[in-house]
Amino acid sequence: MEEKEYAGDYRIEQSFTFGRHHFVIGIDENAAEKYLLAERQATAFGYEYREAVVSNDYLEIVNEFALRIQDEVEVLRDIHSERGSDGIPFGPEACREDSSKQNYENQILILNPAYLSPEYRTKEDQLVLAISGFGCAPGRRAQRILCQSLSDGEKFYIRGYDVLGIISQQCVPHWAEVSANLIRDVVQKERQEHKAPNCER
Known part of the structure; x- marks a missing residue:
């Protein structure tokens, strides 16, 4: 019950x-x-x-x-x-050819519209940057992927099967490229700080 x-x-x-x-x-x-x-x-x-x-x-x-x-x-x-959203989501035609066989890490991904609530099925809400996770690797798409929304900066987990694919370069909006590069810079800095030896005594 x-x-x-x-x-x-x-x-x-x-x-x-x-x-x-x-x-x-x-x-x-x-x-x-x-x-x-x-x-x-x-x-x-x-x-x-x-x-x-x-x-x-x-x-x-x-x-x-x-x-x-x-x-x-x-x-x-x-x-x-x-x-300036047209309210129409991206489809598979906006993805790189054979992107499902590529590593997703550090790539701009297009979420499957079916993953999103109907009110968020727009191009802007579909775009995320894959940060890390076993699901980034081809053949492990059932595993989790940590990603960050390019439109509002929210971090959340998805599975590889929630993704249509890697967006093709000609379909990347300028604002999304700028947002992705800012996130990449932050992630790289955090990883460098994590690896840096602690010299304090």
Whole structure:
């Protein structure tokens, strides 16, 4: 039997992820205000529920949920506008020929759109720099790859099968090349510092 999720005494009945937010709606039939809307965030110790509102009016809760979704829609629209995004993702035709047989480390990769949430299926959000990991090596794509987003700098892990391939040079946007080079410089500096002998006594 699947274990139910609770925010305090509120049993979570619905959850929805959109953009950078994970919304939950919960019910506590014994509470003075039976319905809860909150934003769930993962921590080292489990989940925290923030920006919570409660009400006895379920429609009020749903309306607040709709308003928060709309706010996030506007944020994403602004981001797309600032980037000049056409909202269309890269396909395999933008990858180097036989890139699946090449080492991914230090390369700009195109994420498979299916890996991303629908609102992030854009060229800008697909581009990452592969930093390290066993999954970078051909034949080991089931292993993890540490990568960094070229659009927002976030670091996260993927698997090799989450990647369409290495982007072909003629398809690399100028901003992405600049971002990738900055990340490469930081990674190289960190590796040199890690290897440097400690001369302090």
